[in-house]
Amino acid sequence: MDMAEQAVPGPELETVHLLRAVTVELALHSARFAHRNGMHPTDVRALIALMDASRGGEDIPVGRLGALLGLNSAGTTALIDRLERLGHVRRVRDERDRRRVLVEVDPRAVELGQEFFGPLTGRTVDLLKGYDERELAAVRGFLTGVREAVTDSAGQRP
Amino acid sequence: MDMAEQAVPGPELETVHLLRAVTVELALHSARFAHRNGMHPTDVRALIALMDASRGGEDIPVGRLGALLGLNSAGTTALIDRLERLGHVRRVRDERDRRRVLVEVDPRAVELGQEFFGPLTGRTVDLLKGYDERELAAVRGFLTGVREAVTDSAGQRP
DNA sequence: CCCCACTCTCTCGCTTAGCGAGATACTTGT
DNA sequence: ACAAGTATCTCGCTAAGCGAGAGAGTGGGG
Numbered sequence: 001m002d003m004a005e006q007a008v009p010g011p012e013l014e015t016v017h018l019l020r021a022v023t024v025e026l027a028l029h030s031a032r033f034a035h036r037n038g039m040h041p042t043d044v045r046a047l048i049a050l051m052d053a054s055r056g057g058e059d060i061p062v063g064r065l066g067a068l069l070g071l072n073s074a075g076t077t078a079l080i081d082r083l084e085r086l087g088h089v090r091r092v093r094d095e096r097d098r099r100r101v102l103v104e105v106d107p108r109a110v111e112l113g114q115e116f117f118g119p120l121t122g123r124t125v126d127l128l129k130g131y132d133e134r135e136l137a138a139v140r141g142f143l144t145g146v147r148e149a150v151t152d153s154a155g156q157r158p
Numbered sequence: 159m160d161m162a163e164q165a166v167p168g169p170e171l172e173t174v175h176l177l178r179a180v181t182v183e184l185a186l187h188s189a190r191f192a193h194r195n196g197m198h199p200t201d202v203r204a205l206i207a208l209m210d211a212s213r214g215g216e217d218i219p220v221g222r223l224g225a226l227l228g229l230n231s232a233g234t235t236a237l238i239d240r241l242e243r244l245g246h247v248r249r250v251r252d253e254r255d256r257r258r259v260l261v262e263v264d265p266r267a268v269e270l271g272q273e274f275f276g277p278l279t280g281r282t283v284d285l286l287k288g289y290d291e292r293e294l295a296a297v298r299g300f301l302t303g304v305r306e307a308v309t310d311s312a313g314q315r316p
Numbered sequence: 317c318c319c320c321a322c323t324c325t326c327t328c329g330c331t332t333a334g335c336g337a338g339a340t341a342c343t344t345g346t
Numbered sequence: 347a348c349a350a351g352t353a354t355c356t357c358g359c360t361a362a363g364c365g366a367g368a369g370a371g372t373g374g375g376g
Contacts, residue, residue, distance in 0.1 A: 011294060012286040016279050018301045020206075023181040025308040031228065032312065040362075048178075063324060070189065075363045077326055082362095099324045099371045121174050123307040127300065128170040135296035136169060138289060142297045143176045149281040150183040154190065198333075221353060233334040235355055240333090257342040257353045 033116045038086065045069055046079055047088060047113060050105045061100040191274045196244065203227055204237055205246060205271060208263045219258040
């Protein structure tokens, strides 16, 4: 054993660090997109959340969007004001429950996002296409496991 | 083909979405840690960057920390003021080049971070320990590939 | 049928993270 | 020793997000 050497982590721990590095890079990438389009990171997160929901065919009222992003009602109003001013979303009264205001993403915003994130997504999909079934399952199992670990350790202390 | 059905993505695209979901969860987890300790997301990112550097035996001056986080000098000063006020870091004049001020992490901050992130890291390492060599290589190759794809598409448009 | 408690959103006033500009301290090449 | 360059900090400002509370709208019980 060489005590002068820094402790070298095993491949597993190194992989965890790698995952963290990737999340940092992705966050920076989002921030660049935001900056380039006169937005803030929160605005991008909001658009992503809205697109995810709309992909699932779900209508998103103002309050739900705020909850997804961890904002209070005042902050949520301000956020949607910004996005509306940029033409990325529209407010639509819910006719079922007229207290609620639904947030709709403008198709041009979707297009804008795909223009920016498309290449990255494409390259990643190509990378995965080179994997056989077991390797792909390993990657998915890893990501699923991490997600569960995060949500679990979140519920740990209320 | 059923046109009424939403387009079902292949397993590759679904995996990309899964990765995004994981990064979102990790960001929220970080935010919880920040909030619980009277900090902001940026402060946590700063601590992580400092710990990563110190693990590599690298001294971090104020300006470099700011650059890593994308802050300008004023913002960096304010950030370190906050962290110093909480006792998480110390400013130390670099005796080699007395213009520079190095930022040192307090051991108690490291401990605090490990207390919070340790369980998550541990569970992830355990998960990976169950993988054989090829599966582990697949996960690492995936993460490395994504990281490269991000940095590449970053350099695309200056 | 009409209240009254409840829910959803928005307004107001405030705190503070981060920016731009410029001042200050220190270093290095000539 | 000085000029040019680099690192950090100070000052004044913009605006993201919070707390509190004010409308709108809903729906169940008398």
